[in-house]
Amino acid sequence: MDFKPANNIQDLQYFGEFGGVNPSISDSSTYTFLSAKTMFDTFEGNAEGCYLYSRHSSPSNLYLGEALAAMEGTETATVTASGMGAITPVLLQLCDAGDHIVSSRTIYGGTYAFLKNFAPRLGIKTSFIDITNLDAIEDAITGQTKVLYCEAVSNPLLEVADIRALSKLAKKYNLEFVVDNTFSPLSISPFKLGADVVIHSLTKFINGSSDTVAGVVCGSQEFINQLRDVNSGAAMLLGSTMDSLRSASVLKNLRTLHIRMLQHSKNALYLAQKFEDIGLKTVYPGLKSHPSHNLFKSMMNETYGFGGMLTIDVGNIEKANSLMELMQKENLGYLAVSLGFYKTLFSAPGTSTSSEIPEDEQAKMGLSDGLIRFSIGLDADIERTFMKMKECMIKLNILENELA
Numbered sequence: 335m336d337f338k339p340a341n342n343i344q345d346l347q348y349f350g351e352f353g354g355v356n357p358s359i360s361d362s363s364t365y366t367f368l369s370a371k372t373m374f375d376t377f378e379g380n381a382e383g384c385y386l387y388s389r390h391s392s393p394s395n396l397y398l399g400e401a402l403a404a405m406e407g408t409e410t411a412t413v414t415a416s417g418m419g420a421i422t423p424v425l426l427q428l429c430d431a432g433d434h435i436v437s438s439r440t441i442y443g444g445t446y447a448f449l450k451n452f453a454p455r456l457g458i459k460t461s462f463i464d465i466t467n468l469d470a471i472e473d474a475i476t477g478q479t480k481v482l483y484c485e486a487v488s489n490p491l492l493e494v495a496d497i498r499a500l501s502k503l504a505k506k507y508n509l510e511f512v513v514d515n516t517f518s519p520l521s522i523s524p525f526k527l528g529a530d531v532v533i534h535s536l537t538k539f540i541n542g543s544s545d546t547v548a549g550v551v552c553g554s555q556e557f558i559n560q561l562r563d564v565n566s567g568a569a570m571l572l573g574s575t576m577d578s579l580r581s582a583s584v585l586k587n588l589r590t591l592h593i594r595m596l597q598h599s600k601n602a603l604y605l606a607q608k609f610e611d612i613g614l615k616t617v618y619p620g621l622k623s624h625p626s627h628n629l630f631k632s633m634m635n636e637t638y639g640f641g642g643m644l645t646i647d648v649g650n651i652e653k654a655n656s657l658m659e660l661m662q663k664e665n666l667g668y669l670a671v672s673l674g675f676y677k678t679l680f681s682a683p684g685t686s687t688s689s690e691i692p693e694d695e696q697a698k699m700g701l702s703d704g705l706i707r708f709s710i711g712l713d714a715d716i717e718r719t720f721m722k723m724k725e726c727m728i729k730l731n732i733l734e735n736e737l738a
């Protein structure tokens with residue numbers, strides 16, 4: 335693929351009100367009108383370029399949305415107050431009571447909890463299926479199915495969805511294909527591979543400084559208009575609007591995303607190879623041992639690598655916890671959920687970010703309790719980081735057991 339997401343972002347040119355190099359932030363919740371007629375037209379969405387009220391739209395949110403639409407190659411996008419604030423309105427916009435969703439079974443814990451526990455209250459049912467098994471996905475589709483949902487690279491197991499093939503299935507059965515691309519910004523461009531709607535939690539790599547929660551929905555003008563409709567739009571009416579100050583700060587961080595992703599990917603590939611070499615059970619899409627290594631390669635925008643996320647399995651939760659505590663003590667990273675920070679973050683998903691998923695289902699999907707999920711940081715000297723991590727593992731007898 336010769337899609338160039340970073341170029342598309344770079345080619346947008348915004349100036350501030352006074353010729354500033356950053357667009358001005360509109361620090362207002364409401365806007366004045368010279369004529370009452372224009373106010374009515376704006377409310378109905380008929381007055382281009384006019385703002386009425388900042389839950390509807392604001393200049394800062396439109397700038398950020400445009401930049402993210404350019405990144406994903408969609409017509410437009412709408413930004414939201416969090417990743418979940420993007421996911422839930424999209425699903426509620428696309429599904430009525432009685433409708434059905436086919437979802438990957440390895441997805442973000444919050445999304446899983448929404449589909450499993452909340453959506454059924456509204457009459458929306460979900461089948462959770464192994465996303466790498468296309469036959470099982472097809473078998474799960476019923477006459478009521480409206481949406482096919484997955485993550486391009488799944489949380490936390492790093493399964494890779496075959497977006498081209500899933501898109502064909504979605505077209506065959508007339509489903510909306512929604513892809514959460516939080517783990518693989520720039521590397522994978524789901525819309526270009528056939529997704530209808532692409533979602534990100536901006537909280538992670540895209541903002542990259544772990545100082546805010548934010549989200550985005552990228553899609554067609556028609557769908558984004560539906561989400562924002564004042565009478566029936568889920569994004570409008572559920573109110574997960576981003577604040578203008580935050581949009582402005584996320585846009586500034588987006589400017590360096592391509593450089594950060596390069597470093598995250600480079601460091602993660604180095605560590606994954608070294609971890610595998612010393613006998614650790616390591617999962618990283620950039621490793622030849624990853625079952626979907628070639629699939630990832632066939633979908634990726636090459637420049638950005640295989641991303642910053644990897645997992646290792648150290649056997650049991652006690653070892654996982656001691657290792658994480660020791661690595662934090664040695665200042666190799668933080669024992670924290672989330673991802674995409676300059677610092678390496680690690681957590682045991684079974685007891686944190688995926689704890690919404692019942693234990694028996696965790697076991698079924700291969701989410702073992704010795705699993706540690708790493709979001710690899712921007713370390714300048716990753717060789718030194720590896721040596722220190724290895725020392726921690728030796729000290730805790732993790733390597734001997736693994737090698738035995």
Ligand SMILES: *Cc1c(COP(=O)(O)O)cnc(C)c1O
Nearest residue numbers: 416417418442516535537547548
């Ligand atoms: C964090 C995350 C979300 C939720 O985003 P928030 O910004 O925390 O609401 C959704 N999907 C994935 C893959 C995530 O990692």
